[in-house]
Amino acid sequence: MTDPSDPWARQGQQPPQQPQPYQPQPGQAGPQYVGPPPQGPPQGPPPGADPSEPAEPGSRFGRLVRDPMSIALVFVIVLALAAAGLVGGEIYARQRGATLVEGTLKCVLQDDVTVSFGAFPPFLWQHVTKDYQHVSITSAGNQIRDMKGMKVQIDIDGARPSSDPSSQGTLEAIDVTATWSTDGMKQTIQNAIPLLGGLVSGVTTNAADGTVDIEGPLGSIVTKPQIVDDKLSLQVQKLTGLGFTLPREAVQPALDAVSSQLTTNSPLALKVDDVQVTDTGVVTKLSARNASIPGGNEGQPCITGF
Numbered sequence: 001m002t003d004p005s006d007p008w009a010r011q012g013q014q015p016p017q018q019p020q021p022y023q024p025q026p027g028q029a030g031p032q033y034v035g036p037p038p039q040g041p042p043q044g045p046p047p048g049a050d051p052s053e054p055a056e057p058g059s060r061f062g063r064l065v066r067d068p069m070s071i072a073l074v075f076v077i078v079l080a081l082a083a084a085g086l087v088g089g090e091i092y093a094r095q096r097g098a099t100l101v102e103g104t105l106k107c108v109l110q111d112d113v114t115v116s117f118g119a120f121p122p123f124l125w126q127h128v129t130k131d132y133q134h135v136s137i138t139s140a141g142n143q144i145r146d147m148k149g150m151k152v153q154i155d156i157d158g159a160r161p162s163s164d165p166s167s168q169g170t171l172e173a174i175d176v177t178a179t180w181s182t183d184g185m186k187q188t189i190q191n192a193i194p195l196l197g198g199l200v201s202g203v204t205t206n207a208a209d210g211t212v213d214i215e216g217p218l219g220s221i222v223t224k225p226q227i228v229d230d231k232l233s234l235q236v237q238k239l240t241g242l243g244f245t246l247p248r249e250a251v252q253p254a255l256d257a258v259s260s261q262l263t264t265n266s267p268l269a270l271k272v273d274d275v276q277v278t279d280t281g282v283v284t285k286l287s288a289r290n291a292s293i294p295g296g297n298e299g300q301p302c303i304t305g306f
Helices: 060-066 068-109 123-129 182-192 252-262
Strands: 113-117 132-139 150-161 167-181 202-206 211-216 219-228 231-241 271-277 281-294
Touching: 068 113, 068 123, 068 132, 123 132, 167 182, 182 202, 182 211, 182 252, 182 281, 219 252, 219 271, 231 252, 231 271
Parallel strands: none
Antiparallel strands: 113 132, 132 150, 150 167, 167 281, 202 211, 211 219, 219 231, 271 281
């Protein structure tokens, strides 16, 4: 007799079967492992992504192109390097040009000189265009050839080289200021005038009347610097010796030979424009316009190859 309280005692109902572990039959192999389930197709770029961008998100070039600050920095560096190169070339060119001009002027003037070029336009540009705008030359003041104690300041504008074998170029304008000290005049006269030169004991100037007194133990010479035939000349005003007035023709040729050295044998056609007597010497101003620089075959070996 069944228990009515037993749920499985009802007719037609069987208790559930418990799953049994798989037991392979003799001679049969167990189930084989066939690997993981197949994967789907690779996923594309996320929505909104630009397929033209580099595949490597860490690309340096890509970051550089996308960074305006980096582009500006590279541009500044390139400009700085270019400017440094130009400055270095400008300095070298100026030094080289000054060395060449100094060598030539030392030979012509027979004194040490310093040379400088105008700040604008840049010297490299002047060299490329073959048009040197401004050259400034200052001598040491020891002498100008045989004229002792003379110092010159030379300003040249518009120096242009030439391919003509008879002329090395032209100077649009050249202005010269020559300062001749009284001590230098004494040394020059002593060396240049025979006999009388050895008797010269001193030279003094009188700016008020524009005269130069050449003094000696046996007499004196009063001269007045003047312009004669576009040259500097020490014109004798009064000559005394042993208490007597002597004819000026006795020493005028010798003084002319001394003073004319300023323009004689000059490689340029310089003309005296003005002469002033100061308390310390004589200041002479000379100039030339559109002056031709002679070739070395014209008796000017100092400027050969200038």
